[in-house]
Structures are given as C-alpha cells and as structure tokens.
Amino acid sequence: MSRRLHSASPLRGSIVVPGDKSISHRALLCNALAPGQARIDGFLPSEDCLRTMDCLRAYGVGFDYDPASPTTVVVRSPGRDAFTAPDRVLDCGNSGTSMRLLAGLAAGLDLPTTLDGDESLRSRPMDRVLQPLAAMGATVKGRDGDRLAPLHISGGRLTPFRGALQVASAQVKSAIILAALAADGPSSIEEIAPTRDHTEILLRAMGARLQRTPLDGGRSRIEIEPGAPLHPIDLTVPGDISAAAFWLVAGSIVPDSEIRLLGVGVNPTRAGVIDILTAMGADITSDHLRTVGGEPVADLLVRATDLHATTIDGDLVTRAIDELPVLAVAAAVAQGRTEVRDAAELRVKESDRVASTVAMLRALGVAADACDDGFTIDGGAPLQGARMESRGDHRLAMAAAVAACVAGGPSEVVGDESVIVSYPHFWRDLDVLTQAPTQTAQALA
Ligand code: S3P
Numbered sequence: 001m002s003r004r005l006h007s008a009s010p011l012r013g014s015i016v017v018p019g020d021k022s023i024s025h026r027a028l029l030c031n032a033l034a035p036g037q038a039r040i041d042g043f044l045p046s047e048d049c050l051r052t053m054d055c056l057r058a059y060g061v062g063f064d065y066d067p068a069s070p071t072t073v074v075v076r077s078p079g080r081d082a083f084t085a086p087d088r089v090l091d092c093g094n095s096g097t098s099m100r101l102l103a104g105l106a107a108g109l110d111l112p113t114t115l116d117g118d119e120s121l122r123s124r125p126m127d128r129v130l131q132p133l134a135a136m137g138a139t140v141k142g143r144d145g146d147r148l149a150p151l152h153i154s155g156g157r158l159t160p161f162r163g164a165l166q167v168a169s170a171q172v173k174s175a176i177i178l179a180a181l182a183a184d185g186p187s188s189i190e191e192i193a194p195t196r197d198h199t200e201i202l203l204r205a206m207g208a209r210l211q212r213t214p215l216d217g218g219r220s221r222i223e224i225e226p227g228a229p230l231h232p233i234d235l236t237v238p239g240d241i242s243a244a245a246f247w248l249v250a251g252s253i254v255p256d257s258e259i260r261l262l263g264v265g266v267n268p269t270r271a272g273v274i275d276i277l278t279a280m281g282a283d284i285t286s287d288h289l290r291t292v293g294g295e296p297v298a299d300l301l302v303r304a305t306d307l308h309a310t311t312i313d314g315d316l317v318t319r320a321i322d323e324l325p326v327l328a329v330a331a332a333v334a335q336g337r338t339e340v341r342d343a344a345e346l347r348v349k350e351s352d353r354v355a356s357t358v359a360m361l362r363a364l365g366v367a368a369d370a371c372d373d374g375f376t377i378d379g380g381a382p383l384q385g386a387r388m389e390s391r392g393d394h395r396l397a398m399a400a401a402v403a404a405c406v407a408g409g410p411s412e413v414v415g416d417e418s419v420i421v422s423y424p425h426f427w428r429d430l431d432v433l434t435q436a437p438t439q440t441a442q443a444l445a
Pocket residue numbers: 021022023097168169170171172174196321322345
C-alpha cells in the first residue's frame with residue numbers, strides 16, 4: 001500500500017507519544033524471568049512488541065492482553081526456572097530486539113529454542129550475539145556460518161562473560177546481561193560507546209545484583225552477579241522518544257508549527273535527537289520532568305524555526321541511532337552541509353539506512369551522498385514532491401512523511417503500512433496535527 005501526502009499546513013496540537021518500544025520489549029521479557037504477576041501500563045502494542053509477547057508464550061508465560069485496551073498488559077509467569085520447551089519456532093517477525101534479547105534469554109535455558117524472522121531480519125547480522133553467547137558456553141547455530149537467522153540455541157550451564165563488547169549495541173549488551181543472569185559466576189561487560197540502558201534499570205528494580213561503573217565517553221562497565229531472586233514489577237512505560245522524533249523534526253521545519261509532546265522518555269542514552277536538533281538551532285523546551293518506570297520523562301514543546309547544518313558523530317550517533325533518517329530530513333531543510341559519520345550500524349538496520357535515506361533525499365531533489373559510515377547532505381534548497389520507497393522500513397516511511405510535509409508538491413510514501421512495527425497510530429497522529437486526512441492508495445507498483 002502507499003499513501004499520498006501534500007505539503008502540510010502548520011502542525012499544531014498535543015500528542016501523547018506512544019509507549020517506548022525498547023522498554024515495552026524489556027518489560028515483557030524481564031518480567032517473564034520472575035515468577036508471579038506484573039502489570040504494564042503504557043505498553044506499545046506494535047507488531048515488534050507483540051512478536052516478543054508471542055515468543056514468550058512458547059515458554060509457558062501467560063499474558064492478559066486485550067486488543068480493545070492494548071496499552072495494558074498483565075504478565076503471568078511461572079518464572080524462568082519453570083519455563084517449558086517451545087514446541088514451535090519463535091517468529092520474531094521484523095524485530096531485531098526480539099531476536100537478540102530472546103537469544104540471550106534462550107542461552108540461559110536448557111531448552112532448545114529456534115528463533116526466526118522475516119526476510120529483513122534474516123539478512124541482519126546475528127554473529128554479534130551468537131559469538132559472545134557461544135563463548136559463555138551456549139550451543140548456538142545459525143545460517144551462513146552462524147551469522148544469520150534462523151538461530152538454534154540451547155544452554156543452561158554458562159560461564160561468566162568478562163570483557164568488552166565488539167559492537168556499540170544495546171541489543172547485544174542486553175542479550176549478554178540476560179545470559180549472565182544464568183552464569184555460574186559474576187560477569188563484567190564493558191561498553192565501547194554509550195547505548196540505551198533500559199535493561200539495566202529494569203533488572204535492578206526487579207532485584208538483580210547489577211552494578212554500573214561510569215567510564216570515559218559516557219560508557220559504562222556493567223557487573224552482574226547471578227543468583228539474586230527476581231521479583232516481578234508493575235510499571236508504566238514512558239513515551240517513545242524515537243516516535244516523538246518525527247514530531248520534533250516536523251514541528252521544527254514546517255513553518256508556524258507548534259507541537260506539545262506529552263510524556264516523552266528523555267533517558268540521556270536516548271536523547272541525542274534533542275541535543276542534535278538544539279545544536280541545529282531548533283526551539284525545543286521541556287518541562288514537567290519526572291520519573292516514570294524508573295526512567296526520566298518530560299513534556300516537550302517544539303516550535304518551528306530556521307535550522308542550520310551540524311555534524312553528527314561519536315556518541316551522538318549511538319544516542320540517536322534510530323532517529324538518523326528523520327534527522328536527515330531536518331538536515332535537508334537546514335542551511336549548510338550536514339555530515340553524519342561513525343554510523344556504519346545504519347547499514348544493518350531494518351533496511352540499509354545509509355542507502356535508503358540517501359535515496360529518499362535524492363528523490364526529494366536534495367544533494368546527498370553516502371559514504372561507508374554515514375552520509376553528507378547539502379541542505380537549504382526547496383524540496384520537491386516525490387515518490388518515496390520505505391523499503392519495508394518503518395522509520396523510513398515516517399521520515400518520508402515528515403519530508404512530504406515541507407515538499408513543494410504532492411508526495412507518495414510506498415509501503416506506508418510498515419509503521420505498524422513501531423508506531424501503529426502514526427498516520428492518525430499526522431492527520432490530527434495537520435488537521436488534514438492523508439489518503440491511502442494502492443501502490444502504483
Ligand atoms: C534497540 C537498540 C538499537 C536500536 C533498536 C532498538 C534496543 O539497536 O537501533 O531499534 O531496544 O535495544 P542496536 O542495539 O543494534 O544498536
């Protein structure tokens with residue numbers, strides 16, 4: 001399917017941002033480890049998070065989930081020690097977080113598990129998680145030299161992990177932490193760049209013996225001593241800053257816009273998008289800072305203003321990794337040359353986001369060039385209406401929609417349904433903010 005869009009009138013109004021995807025996954029997964037019952041409010045009922053829920057059911061974990069009130073979930077678990085062996089392949093769909101975190105969980109179980117996913121997920125690197133789990137003593141097998149899904153994992157008798165991560169990835173870090181809970185001694189994990197720390201925050205709140213030592217450059221060392229009993233924990237999931245990012249950019253670049261975003265998670269390991277837009281001259285203010293689910297949360301107000309170019313590299317990249325496609329749209333409108341570097345990880349996301357972002361910008365008439373680890377954008381010229389391919393990538397589809405809001409003519413986003421992966425109500429929220437319904441159409445193929 002595709003969607004036709006016209007350049008927007010100002011975006012105005014308030015949005016309650018949907019629940020954080022990363023935290024929603026972890027709220028299910030971590031609570032499943034502990035025997036008992038936990039209530040999750042503010043859950044993100046997106047396709048990715050529902051995949052995690054379905055996979056955990058295969059181990060005997062129960063969920064009260066009513067699609068009529070999908071933001072509340074009750075987890076009822078027998079606890080990890082009473083899990084039953086899955087009698088089916090665990091289908092992670094499009095979700096890298098499901099596959100990599102479940103790989104870490106499966107490594108700590110003496111229950112053979114097979115994890116699989118869609119075509120995109122089957123092409124994404126899994127050796128980054130299989131290798132450390134194998135080093136801890138898990139039996140792992142994947143396709144193409146243990147690089148790709150489907151993955152076959154069994155374990156249960158693990159040795160500790162001690163060392164540095166090979167990639168700046170919260171998914172890999174979290175997989176090792178989950179496995180470390182089942183190891184026969186204390187583990188120590190050193191980050192090579194700061195990555196989201198939601199797993200650490202949640203497991204500590206559940207009673208895990210997990211210490212964090214700050215290192216240089218915002219990195220941490222995480223030490224985990226297994227054996228402490230985990231207890232389930234009720235929590236409210238903060239709003240997803242990765243979803244808010246689309247409105248932060250749209251509100252900045254569509255003239256006369258003013259958008260209030262309510263309940264946005266502003267954990268510093270995730271808030272790079274605010275820092276980057278602020279460095280570009282954006283008018284973003286925050287208030288009502290509070291703690292929700294152990295995480296910092298604020299309301300944000302964004303008002304349109306002129307942006308200028310910036311450089312995005314180093315830890316800004318890991319702190320805004322999922323926001324780079326929509327930040328590229330901001331850079332296309334900003335005056336001057338924006339450089340994104342140190343972002344080779346973009347090449348192994350739901351699409352190759354270096355290639356797909358540059359293709360989107362070029363369709364809009366923007367001068368953009370790819371390099372191995374990022375892209376260069378010469379911004380400031382008017383954008384032309386374009387037919388933009390999401391390549392099945394949810395964040396590309398939404399970034400393209402934001403670009404369409406400022407393009408000089410009608411645009412079309414092909415593959416608009418992919419938003420269901422992380423932001424099922426994206427199109428509705430766009431309609432609310434622009435007060436103009438968008439039109440779906442069959443893809444022109
Ligand atoms: C995520 C971590 C990031 C991010 C992904 C969600 C998580 O991936 O891109 O959308 O929930 O841990 P990496 O860990 O591969 O960087």
